[in-house]
Amino acid sequence: xxxxxxxxxxxxxxxxxxxxxxxxxxxxxxxxxxxxxxxxxxxxxxxxxxxxxxxxxx
Numbered sequence: 001x002x003x004x005x006x007x008x009x010x011x012x013x014x015x016x017x018x019x020x021x022x023x024x025x026x027x028x029x030x031x032x033x034x035x036x037x038x039x040x041x042x043x044x045x046x047x048x049x050x051x052x053x054x055x056x057x058x
Contacts, residue, residue: 024049 024046031038040047 020046021049025053028053 024043028038028043028050038050040050043050
């Protein structure tokens, strides 16, 4: 893999992660609007995003 391809892959991965972060945040907020209980475990490997949101609330 050439350097340009490596850079593109890193950028693509970063963009994908940011998009997923936004999706997780949106899903959690929608559950909260519906007064639905939600646990970090429900987000599996994206639980860290939810943890950061919870820390930001305090």
